[in-house]
Every structure is written in structure tokens, then in C-alpha cells.
Amino acid sequence: MRTIGVTGASGGVGSRVVRELLDRPQPPAVVALARRPEALPATEARRADYDDPASLRSAFAGLDTLVFISSDGVVETMCRHHEHVVAAAIDVGVPHVVYTSIVDIAPDSRFYYSPGHQDTETWLRASGVACCFARTSIFADFFVETWLAPARATGTLAVNAGAGEMSLVTRDDTAAALAAVAADGLEGVIDVTGPEALTGADVAAIAGVEYQPLADEEYRRRLAAEGNPGWLVDAFSSMFRSVVEGRFAVVSDDVARLTGRRPQPFAEFLRDEIARS
Ligand SMILES: NC(=O)c1ccc[n+]([C@@H]2O[C@H](COP(=O)([O-])OP(=O)(O)OC[C@H]3O[C@@H](n4cnc5c(N)ncnc54)[C@H](OP(=O)(O)O)[C@@H]3O)[C@@H](O)[C@H]2O)c1
Secondary structure (H helix, E strand, C coil): CCEEEECCCCCHHHHHHHHHHHCCCCCCEEEEEECCHHHCCCCEEEECCCCCHHHHHHHHCCCCEEEECCCCCCHHHHHHHHHHHHHHHHHHCCCEEEEEEECCCCCCCCCCCHHHHHHHHHHHHHHCCEEEEEEECCEHHHHHHHHHHHHHHHCEEEECCCCCEECCECHHHHHHHHHHHHHCCCCEEEEECCCCCEEHHHHHHHHCCEEEECCHHHHHHHHHHCCCCHHHHHHHHHHHHHHHCCCCCCCCCHHHHHHCCCCCCHHHHHHHHHHHC
């Protein structure tokens, strides 16, 4: 039986990947990897702290596949974490890695996290380990939590997304695709996107709020005035700049092909989210 480890198993995507793998008709052995494994529901869990290389080497022992959920926060920290994960996977001889990259991966992107994902893909490619780069679009859940929930309170979605399109994809669909790739040991590149590309105006209309496209500097000024740290101002404003440039507009059939079900349209997802809240 194959053994699949999932990092970030306490998080939104990682926890769903663990569940998807365990729910398969012939589940592999699943090892949940997290900083605080004691907080995870009953399944084999090991401590794997991206900032503790020794913990990563122990945690990765015996894995056939590692689902590597990207780190977050300040980009220099993310890159240090990723270097540790790749080095540990190489040291231990993990044969297959599935990495959550980003669709906005072109070298000329100005998105805050794009160079970190480019570097991580480069390190993994150079390692000789069999890899699948699962390049994700913007998570629908993340968009709702971060921008639409406040917009529904104020009545206005005000971001610097212009008329750019986003192929919002749910964490559920992302996790299902990652689990399929991991379970089947697939290699290559997949684009993990929703079924359609929507503008800020489309998303606002679906949510029943006004859309106010902002200039980059105005959005940055508002984020800073709300007390957000500089890196977050850079991350959010550069993401929407990439949206304007069409870098998050890709719509792929990879999720449907891998999971056997169509990815959830945003309007349906939002309706379900509102019903749940
Ligand atoms: N495409 C998008 O729209 C989008 C949006 C946001 C983020 N992302 C990226 O996608 C990833 C997964 O998204 P998500 O929604 O699952 O994020 P999430 O719910 O915040 O989960 C992040 C996971 O990373 C873990 N982590 C953080 N620092 C760690 C460390 N030092 N060592 C080990 N684990 C650590 C967290 O563990 P703890 O529970 O211990 O904190 C958590 O399990 C994010 O980490 C980020 O790279 C993508």
C-alpha cells in the first residue's frame, strides 16, 4: 500500500486532502503532517515544522508521496520553509512530491508570491524527484473570507482588480484534485481552477454588492490605513494587479478530468457558504 504524507494538514487545503485520501474506495496509508499533530483528528500524524529541518526529515521517512502545501506569510519566510521542505524530501529520498504552486507563475509576474513559487518549482525540478506542480488559482473560500464578507457588510467590493478575470476555485475542489494526483502518483503540471473566469464586477453582482474598481495606490493606501503590514499590502495589491493583467484568468478542465466531477461555480459556492453561515 502506498503511503502519502500531507503537510499543512491542520489547514484549509491540507485537512481536506487528508479527508479526500481517506475517503477513496481503496485508501492509501495517510500521514497527516503538522506543526501541532496533537491537534489533528484521529489519523496517523507526525510533527513536521517547516522551520525545523530535523522534524521534516523524520516526518518524511517512508513516504511514497509527499503532498507539499505551500507556506504562507512574509515571502522570505515562505521561501526558507520551502527550502527546508525540498532539502528534507531529497535527503530522505521521497520519490514523489505534489506541490501547491500558483497559476500566476510567469517570470515577469509582479505578484508578491510568484517568485517564491517559481523558485520552489525550480528547486524541485532540479532535485530529480518526480513532481506534480498543482498550480492553483485564487481560492473562492479565501476570496469570500477576505473580501466578500467585508463587502457584504459595507455594500461595496473595492479592490484594484479593474476588469480583470479570476478563475476562483474552491478549497474542496483543489483538495480533490491534489488527492487524485497523489493517489495515482501523477507527474507534470496541472492548473487547478474553477469552471469560469469572473471579473470583480461579476463577483460583486453575484454577491449583491456594488463593485468599485480602485487604482493600485488607492487600494494600497486603504490597506495600510486599516493597519495591515507592508508585506500584506504588497501581497494583496500585487495579486489584483496580476488579475488585471489576466494572470489569474486561466480556466482549465484539469480538476474535472482528475476528480470526475465539475468544479463548483462561484455562485453556487457562495450560495452554500451563505446557507452555512
Ligand atoms: N490560492 C489562494 O487563493 C491562496 C490563498 C491563501 C493561501 N494560499 C496558499 O495555499 C496554502 C494552503 O492554503 P490554506 O487555505 O490551506 O491555508 P491555511 O488554512 O492557512 O493553512 C496553512 C497551513 O500551513 C501550515 N503552516 C504554516 N506554517 C507552518 C510551519 N512553520 N510548519 C508547518 N506547517 C506550517 C499551517 O499550520 P498551523 O495550523 O500550525 O498554523 C496550516 O496547516 C497556503 O499556505 C498558501 O501558501 C493560497
